[in-house]
Amino acid sequence: MPEPDGPRGLAKLALRDQLLTARRRRSLDEVGEAARAIAEHLLGSTEVRRAATVSCYVSVGNEPGTTALLDLLVAGGKRVILPVLLPDNDLDWGVYHGDTALAPAGRGLLEPVGTRLGADAVATADAVLLPGLAVSPTGDRLGRGGGSYDRALARVPVGTFTCVLLYSDETGKPVPTEPHDRPVAAAVTPEGIVRF
Structure with missing residues (x-):
C-alpha cells in the first residue's frame, strides 16, 4: 500500500525525509543509550510482562535498537515473533531463536530463519512492538511508506497492546493520515511509555 500522490502523501514524504535526516545525525552512543532505556521501560510494563507472545522486529541503522530487547524478552520466557518482508510488502512471521538464527534479507533487514508462521x-x-518514524498525540503512526505494518495491525485483535519504538523528539508530531493507516495504542521513548 504505497502512499498515493496528493497533499497527504506529499506531507508524509516531507515529514519522513525530515525525520530520517535527524536519525542519521544521531551518535552511536545516543542510539545505544536509547535502546537500553526503551528496553527497560518495555520490560517493566504490565503489558509486556504479562505477554506470552511478543511481536517485535530487528532494528536497522539508527532506529531505536532492539538487539538487547529481543534477547531479554526471550530470557524472560517470551515467545518472540519477527517479521519477514514478502515481495508484496506484506509481512509473514517467524520465531526468534537468537541473533545467530537471523539471515540478511532485502532492504538491509535481518529476518528469522526457519519455519514461516503466516x-x-x-x-x-x-504485545506488538513495531518500528516507526513518528507518532501523533492521538496514536497515528508514520512508518516508512510501504504499508507493511498497517496491514499487520489490521490483523491484530482490538485491545492488543501495540507500541511504536521512537526517540523522544519523534512523538507528538502532526502525522497526516489516510484511510489505510492504523493507529497504535502507545509509543515508547527513552523517557517512558505514552499511552493513547
Missing part, C-alpha cells in the same frame, strides 16, 4: 501469526501476539 501473515495472521501477528494476531497471536499479546
Whole structure:
C-alpha cells in the first residue's frame, strides 16, 4: 500500500525525509543509550510482562535498537515473533531463536530463519512492538511508506497492546493520515511509555 500522490502523501514524504535526516545525525552512543532505556521501560510494563507472545522486529541503522530487547524478552520466557518482508510488502512471521538464527534479507533487514508462521501469526501476539518514524498525540503512526505494518495491525485483535519504538523528539508530531493507516495504542521513548 504505497502512499498515493496528493497533499497527504506529499506531507508524509516531507515529514519522513525530515525525520530520517535527524536519525542519521544521531551518535552511536545516543542510539545505544536509547535502546537500553526503551528496553527497560518495555520490560517493566504490565503489558509486556504479562505477554506470552511478543511481536517485535530487528532494528536497522539508527532506529531505536532492539538487539538487547529481543534477547531479554526471550530470557524472560517470551515467545518472540519477527517479521519477514514478502515481495508484496506484506509481512509473514517467524520465531526468534537468537541473533545467530537471523539471515540478511532485502532492504538491509535481518529476518528469522526457519519455519514461516503466516501473515495472521501477528494476531497471536499479546504485545506488538513495531518500528516507526513518528507518532501523533492521538496514536497515528508514520512508518516508512510501504504499508507493511498497517496491514499487520489490521490483523491484530482490538485491545492488543501495540507500541511504536521512537526517540523522544519523534512523538507528538502532526502525522497526516489516510484511510489505510492504523493507529497504535502507545509509543515508547527513552523517557517512558505514552499511552493513547
